[in-house]
Amino acid sequence: MRLPTSSPRMPFRSGRRTNDNAGEFETFLEGWIVRQEHYLEELLSAQHNCHESRDDDLNDLISRVLSHYQHWFTSLERTFLWITGFKPGLTFRLVTNSVDDLSEDQTRRMNRLFEETKAEERILSNELATVQESIAASPMMHLARLTGRPVNGEVRDEEAVMKSLRSAMESVVARADNLRMKTTRKVVEILSPVQNVKFLTAATQLQLSFRSWGLQRDSKGASNE
Known part of the structure; x- marks a missing residue:
């Protein structure tokens, strides 16, 4: 299975582009989350039927999920992300x-x-x-x-x-x-391919759960202001 390689890092953006970048990031994130939810559905289906699936089909899904995660680490997102x-x-x-x-x-x-x-x-x-x-x-x-x-x-x-x-x-x-x-x-x-489906399903579920909890926390904090 061919794994995705790291994407190139773009140069640092100036402060004048901060608001534009923030808007671009929000748009990117919304689309990224939607695609991730779709991948979770595919992973859950593959996990349920993994013993009936061919390794080539599972490897294709695994490669696509990893590529999707790789998209998170482009230069635009790095502007907003931290080592944490x-x-x-x-x-x-x-x-x-x-x-x-x-x-x-x-x-x-x-x-x-x-x-x-x-x-x-x-x-x-x-x-x-x-x-x-x-x-x-x-x-x-x-x-x-x-x-x-x-x-x-x-x-x-x-x-x-x-x-x-x-x-x-x-x-x-x-x-x-x-x-x-x-x-x-x-x-x-x-x-193995079957084990990877289980692992990536758990990782995707955890990430989506973190986002859901974060949105709930932000909403609760905003309502208390």
Whole structure:
């Protein structure tokens, strides 16, 4: 089965495009969620009939679902996402909860991949913490908090510092996205087609549930204002 490759990263958008980008993102997200709901229906049907389906048909569905998830990590979405998108380690919990027939070899490979992934997670978390500390420790950030405005004569230096920090943050975010997709691809390679259908069904259901809970929470918060 051919797995989707990472999509190219587009350049950072200027602040003047923020509102337009937000509108584009909302439109994209609505369509993405609708397509994901359709894929969930396909996955549930495939899971129900998986023992009657050909591996080629299941692999085609798996590849399309993974491609759909890959679309989430385009440059437009990265403008709004943070490294705190789901941790790759969650992938292994989903496998544990949805796939109950792993062989000994699959279990060993999953455990090895889990340890590798956790190590990369720690590296990225430490790098994120370093960038955040640098931003918080920026002298101009401190002065801006005290005065509520930039300090004359130091704006250019501050812009250079923030540009450097922004670049570092974008690098961490991009690598976090890549780690999520790399982990998912490797898990898919370990599992059989039937097991992958179970795993992706659980992942899709969880993501849609998170969105539903988030909308309910936002609606409740807005009604209390």
